[in-house]
Amino acid sequence: MTVDVLAIAAHPDDIEMTCAGTVLSLIEKGRTVAGVDLTQGELGTRGTPQIRLQEAAEGARLMKLSARENMGFRDGFFRNDEEHQMALIPIIRHYRPKIVLTNTPDDRHPDHGRAAQLVIEASFYAGLRQIKTVGKDGQPQEAHRPDFIYHFIQDRSLRPDFVVDISAYWDQKIAAIKAYKSQFFNPDSNEPQSYISGEPFMKFLEARTREHGHMIGAEFGEGFVTKRMLGVQDLFALV
Secondary structure: OOOOEEEEEOOOOHHHHHHHHHHHHHHHOOOOEEEEEEEOOOOOOOOOHHHHHHHHHHHHHHHOOOEEEEEEEOOOOOOOOHHHHHHHHHHHHHHOOOEEEEOOOOOOOHHHHHHHHHHHHHHHHOOOOOOOOEOOOOOEOOOOOOOEEEEEOOOOOOOOOEEEEOHHHHHHHHHHHOOOOOOOOOOOOOOOOOOOOOHHHHHHHHHHHHHHHHHOOOOOEEEEEOOOOOOOOOHHHOO
16 A cells, blocks of 8 residues: 555654644545554553554544554654664555654654654665565565655644645544544543643644644644755745
8 A cells, every 4th residue: 555645653643633634635635644653652641552542543534544553662662763663664665655744853742752753764764775674465665765754743832834724624633633532621531630631732722723724824724844945836836
């Protein structure tokens, strides 16, 4: 299976919180998108790995992903090292995306920055033919390097390099986030409170998305940062 875009995130629910609207807009335009969660989020205050896997499957359905995988890396303790890069390279070569969306290099949760660097380096090394890997079918894989890596903005208030208008997909984004019933605001839950489980956090997510939308004259937007200079061929294609 090859896809146009591969979203790779540290934890289940990262994709939903940060770029679900972008994913939905891409798919409506005929693009294919798959998702990869690096960990099962087992260190989270609420829920269990099994529950979060079920919630991730529902999130994938609501976002209309072509596929979603979980790498099973240790939550909080995975590293950007040869072992983890060599586990991720076959996934990148399997899906052969043109664009990778991933965590921001600077964020509140240490896993997010570490995931970003791991994805950056694994994406580069995936393009080196002297690194040999075997695919899911047991056959040698061809080298492949994504053209672009874009980092979705999560907790930290970063100025985006570009913003995607997701006004038409806001309700679907919220539905995908709420697929994680164990994690987000739920007045019927008896589990301990966490950083993201209160109603104020949901208000923060809406405020952030409205802020990014406001930057481009839209109601809702999702912002991204990139280390690579962006270029355009048509000024009239800009919002």
